[in-house]
Amino acid sequence: xxxxxxxxxxxxxxxxxxxxxxxxxAVPSPPSLRVQIVLYRTPVDVLGRTVExxxxxxxxxxxxxxVDSTVIAVGDSSSSPVLGEQQARNLEAVAASAGVRLTYxxxxxNLGSAGGSNRLAEDAEEDLLLVLNPDTYSSPDLVxxxxxxxxxxxxxxxxxxxxxxxxxxxxxSTGDTSWASGACMLIRRAAFEAVGGFDTAHFFxxxxxxxxxxxxxxxxxRVVTAPRAVVFHDKRLDATGRSLAPEIERYHGVLGRLxxxxxxxxxxxxxxxxxxxxxxxxDPQRRALAxxxxxxxxxxxxxxxxxxxxxxxxxxxxxxxxxx
Amino acid sequence: MARYAFQYGPSTTYGRAKRLLDTAISPGGxxxxxxxxxxxxxxVLREAGFDYLxxxxxxxxxxxxxxxxxxxxxVDLAVEDGIVSALESATGGEPVAAIVALDVIEHLLRxxxxxxxxxxxxxxxxMPPLIVSIPNVAHYDLAAKLLLGRWDVTETGLLDVxxxxxxxxxxxxxxxxxxxxxxxxxxxxxxxxxDQHEPANQPALAPGTPLSTLLTWxxxxxxxxxxxxxxxxxxxxxxxxxxxxxxxxxSPPGVSVVVxxxxxxxxxxTDALLSLAAQTTSDFEIVLxxxxxxxxxxxRLRGLVGSFAPSFSRRVRILQVGHGGRARPLNAGLExxxxxxxxxxxxxxxxxxxxxxxxxxxxxxxxxxxxxxxTADQKFVRGGAAARAPLEPxxxxxxxxxxxxxxxxxxxxxxxxxxxxxxxPRRLVSxxxxxxxxxxxxxxxxxxxxxxxxxxGVHDTDTTAALYRRWTDGSASFDSESREAWRTAxxxxxxxxxxxxxxxxxxxxxxxxxxxxxxxxxxxxxxxAAPRPAPAAELAELxxxxxxxxxxxxxxxxxxxxxxTSTSWRLTAPIRWLLDxxxxxx
Numbered sequence: 001x002x003x004x005x006x007x008x009x010x011x012x013x014x015x016x017x018x019x020x021x022x023x024x025x026a027v028p029s030p031p032s033l034r035v036q037i038v039l040y041r042t043p044v045d046v047l048g049r050t051v052e053x054x055x056x057x058x059x060x061x062x063x064x065x066x067v068d069s070t071v072i073a074v075g076d077s078s079s080s081p082v083l084g085e086q087q088a089r090n091l092e093a094v095a096a097s098a099g100v101r102l103t104y105x106x107x108x109x110n111l112g113s114a115g116g117s118n119r120l121a122e123d124a125e126e127d128l129l130l131v132l133n134p135d136t137y138s139s140p141d142l143v144x145x146x147x148x149x150x151x152x153x154x155x156x157x158x159x160x161x162x163x164x165x166x167x168x169x170x171x172x173s174t175g176d177t178s179w180a181s182g183a184c185m186l187i188r189r190a191a192f193e194a195v196g197g198f199d200t201a202h203f204f205x206x207x208x209x210x211x212x213x214x215x216x217x218x219x220x221x222r223v224v225t226a227p228r229a230v231v232f233h234d235k236r237l238d239a240t241g242r243s244l245a246p247e248i249e250r251y252h253g254v255l256g257r258l259x260x261x262x263x264x265x266x267x268x269x270x271x272x273x274x275x276x277x278x279x280x281x282x283d284p285q286r287r288a289l290a291x292x293x294x295x296x297x298x299x300x301x302x303x304x305x306x307x308x309x310x311x312x313x314x315x316x317x318x319x320x321x322x323x324x
Numbered sequence: 325m326a327r328y329a330f331q332y333g334p335s336t337t338y339g340r341a342k343r344l345l346d347t348a349i350s351p352g353g354x355x356x357x358x359x360x361x362x363x364x365x366x367x368v369l370r371e372a373g374f375d376y377l378x379x380x381x382x383x384x385x386x387x388x389x390x391x392x393x394x395x396x397x398x399v400d401l402a403v404e405d406g407i408v409s410a411l412e413s414a415t416g417g418e419p420v421a422a423i424v425a426l427d428v429i430e431h432l433l434r435x436x437x438x439x440x441x442x443x444x445x446x447x448x449x450x451m452p453p454l455i456v457s458i459p460n461v462a463h464y465d466l467a468a469k470l471l472l473g474r475w476d477v478t479e480t481g482l483l484d485v486x487x488x489x490x491x492x493x494x495x496x497x498x499x500x501x502x503x504x505x506x507x508x509x510x511x512x513x514x515x516x517x518x519d520q521h522e523p524a525n526q527p528a529l530a531p532g533t534p535l536s537t538l539l540t541w542x543x544x545x546x547x548x549x550x551x552x553x554x555x556x557x558x559x560x561x562x563x564x565x566x567x568x569x570x571x572x573x574x575s576p577p578g579v580s581v582v583v584x585x586x587x588x589x590x591x592x593x594t595d596a597l598l599s600l601a602a603q604t605t606s607d608f609e610i611v612l613x614x615x616x617x618x619x620x621x622x623x624r625l626r627g628l629v630g631s632f633a634p635s636f637s638r639r640v641r642i643l644q645v646g647h648g649g650r651a652r653p654l655n656a657g658l659e660x661x662x663x664x665x666x667x668x669x670x671x672x673x674x675x676x677x678x679x680x681x682x683x684x685x686x687x688x689x690x691x692x693x694x695x696x697x698x699t700a701d702q703k704f705v706r707g708g709a710a711a712r713a714p715l716e717p718x719x720x721x722x723x724x725x726x727x728x729x730x731x732x733x734x735x736x737x738x739x740x741x742x743x744x745x746x747x748x749p750r751r752l753v754s755x756x757x758x759x760x761x762x763x764x765x766x767x768x769x770x771x772x773x774x775x776x777x778x779x780x781g782v783h784d785t786d787t788t789a790a791l792y793r794r795w796t797d798g799s800a801s802f803d804s805e806s807r808e809a810w811r812t813a814x815x816x817x818x819x820x821x822x823x824x825x826x827x828x829x830x831x832x833x834x835x836x837x838x839x840x841x842x843x844x845x846x847x848x849x850x851x852x853a854a855p856r857p858a859p860a861a862e863l864a865e866l867x868x869x870x871x872x873x874x875x876x877x878x879x880x881x882x883x884x885x886x887x888x889t890s891t892s893w894r895l896t897a898p899i900r901w902l903l904d905x906x907x908x909x910x
Contacts, residue, residue: 045604046604049602052633052635053602053633056632056633060631137598139598140594140631140632160713162595162599163599163674163675163676163790163791164721164791165717167720172711172712172713175712227712227713227714228591228714230598232602232677234602234604234676234677235676236676236677236678236788236789237676237700238788239728239786239787239788241700241721241722241723241788323718324717324718324719
């Protein structure tokens with residue numbers, strides 16, 4: 001692209017007396033992009049669709065000048081590799097047909113979504129990270145529209161999910177929202193690294209994205225939703241309209257909640273959650289409470305951020321106001 | 325005595341064949357009458373200025389004709405590879421003006437081969453037109469009796485004991501075209517009651533019974549030949565299509581998804597297409613019908629579709645429908661669909677990843693049924709073009725539990741099945757002529773579902789696989805005009821269904837009795853069973869009068885047939901001809 005320059009290390013841009021957060025916004029235009037997908041027993045055909053659509057979206061963003069180059073980094077948290085050698089090469093070819101490079105790494109251990117994302121970002125040099133669930137299908141303009149929403153001061157943007165839109169509210173004039181969903185989240189890598197990425201010491205699955213979003217906001221950044229950036233996320237409902245959530249979500253949902261309540265200085269929420277679990281909780285939820293108490297006894301809970309840093313939101317069991 | 329000796333008359337097979345002949349060629353030249361039997365055509369054609377040659381394998385019949393003064397030739401059409409040389413020698417290699425083959429093809433064991441040989445002969449004989457008459461084995465009378473286990477072979481007639489090749493309308497069209505004959509005209513003989521209309525008091529045959537009414541309607545949906553006794557068709561010679569196309573037809577997709585759009589909201593249409601692109605299976609095609617005449621609309625939508633991965637976009641066909649009401653594009657989609665099942669998606673709805681898979685599974689579990697699935701309803705408000713979001717949800721997705729099982733009786737009163745939650749077997753479209761009613765301004769999908777489910781029944785998959793968006797824009801709530809249109813459409817749907825007997829699924833008797841009991845309970849000022857409401861009574865009376873008129877019509881038909889073949893009719897022909905001329909008729 002004419003006029004594109006090599007990424008400049010942030011230290012060279014640091015004049016004296018300027019607050020560091022503003023520097024993170026000085027990315028060269030157009031930015032480079034790293035799409036990160038963490039697998040766990042993902043069927044190969046599902047992954048194929050995810051990669052194919054993400055490649056198309058990245059390609060279109062490149063053609064529109066919104067991003068410079070893209071790499072798709074796939075990390076496998078499964079107990080045995082999802083992709084054999086030939087399959088990995090086929091997947092690389094799918095991405096390559098859209099002009100996108102793909103890497104596949106088998107983690108040899110279940111790092112969870114938080115750990116997987118951090119591992120994939122470890123050697124990243126790109127300006128932007130797009131954290132993407134393996135059960136998503138990108139709309140053709142997803143990447144362009146996410147990047148367009150990344151105005152100065154904003155560190156993370158999430159997309160509108162279909163068919164089941166996330167109920168969390170956002171400011172209709174600015175897009176500001178309490179937290180960005182890790183199913184499809186575009187983040188400035190510099191900001192991500194400055195806050196230490198996902199907190200893998202405490203979070204494994206669920207609430208890791210809430211926690212990251214709140215730490216970014218405490219660090220002075222905004223987190224927004226871009227509803228015109230659309231991603232299909234394969235969530236389903238049962239015949240009575242209830243969400244089909246796997247058991248594991250119930251465990252991590254409670255554990256994450258307890259950890260958030262702890263870190264963000266809400267002992268009232270902590271206590272209410274614990275007592276609810278004790279009286280009405282199902283098995284996975286009780287086990288989560290037990291795990292939390294174990295960590296507490298072993299002194300492994302996160303440090304409290306007084307008053308939740310002014311950003312933490314706990315409303316009706318959710319981490320944002322919900323529209324419905 | 326020859327086997328067949330029929331009279332000539334204007335509305336008989338011979339008369340119709342003569343009329344078709346007159347449309348094809350002017351008098352003069354040789355007409356070959358294949359399988360003539362003791363045909364009355366000789367004198368008629370000679371009088372009209374033609375030469376006549378009767379061809380048959382029946383010596384006795386040819387003797388009789390010979391005595392009468394006709395030229396004859398003995399040829400056995402069953403020896404196919406001798407046909408061309410036999411006819412060439414019979415005609416002395418002279419050009420032929422026309423060939424008629426009336427009620428002979430059904431007597432041949434290998435009609436396709438004979439027709440091809442005729443085609444070869446005709447090529448060297450001046451490419452004459454061919455007129456055939458073939459009895460219709462799919463006449464209603466035969467179909468109705470076959471359902472009851474009867475196949476009454478007779479000496480002569482539709483099930484003549486010597487008929488060895490049986491033809492439906494479809495077979496006639498296919499066989500003739502494959503042998504290189506192109507249809508140019510037709511004058512099919514329609515008989516409401518064929519010679520197979522016996523016993524006349526059989527409920528499947530007797531007019532007006534629910535059984536015969538329903539069966540007649542069904543038969544009529546499949547093709548227009550339910551009462552055709554004989555196919556009488558005129559063909560012109562054309563260079564044969566080189567056999568069947570050898571290119572292997574791609575196997576049809578399991579599902580065709582018809583998406584109609586007016587192309588006004590690209591953002592919402594993108595949502596719909598995205599949800600289709602994300603399906604767990606690729607065994608489906610999309611027929612995107614643009615309801616707008618402007619070429620730039622198609623161009624723009626092609627671009628939109630093309631922005632998706634090729635593995636998806638190559639399964640999307642774009643059709644354009646310039647005019648007509650809401651149902652016109654849906655019908656265009658139905659007619660273009662190739663999948664075994666046809667599903668529908670409005671351009672402002674979305675489906676879950678397992679939508680097509682659920683339909684496919686349902687079709688495998690219960691073939692031939694309408695497949696039904698559940699939708700979650702969610703209320704939305706549309707965002708304007710400049711709004712941050714193209715739409716805003718204002719309620720949580722909600723599945724209506726009472727709608728889980730399809731109940732035809734309840735559905736007659738109220739629709740509980742959004743268009744994205746059912747798929748119909750394509751056979752309904754191809755074999756039963758099922759189409760959306762284009763005269764309905766609204767409720768066209770409900771009407772189609774009712775008509776489809778009456779024939780096919782409904783298989784409930786009990787799986788939530790679609791999201792039905794209820795638009796609740798503050799302004800456009802149901803205004804009085806649209807309420808009126810809705811009421812009228814609903815009444816029209818009911819009225820159309822009321823014209824026919826209704827097939828109700830098992831269990832319906834108890835439901836109806838129960839409903840009546842409930843109705844009586846809720847109006848305790850118990851009037852005795854109310855008299856049938858006026859419109860139904862009028863309808864019944866009109867039906868009865870119609871049936872009577874039809875019967876009178878059929879009697880007249882028979883009488884005309886008798887008159888035309890009577891001696892006195894034929895003798896007075898010249899007088900009638902003069903009178904017609906005087907009245908300025910041809």
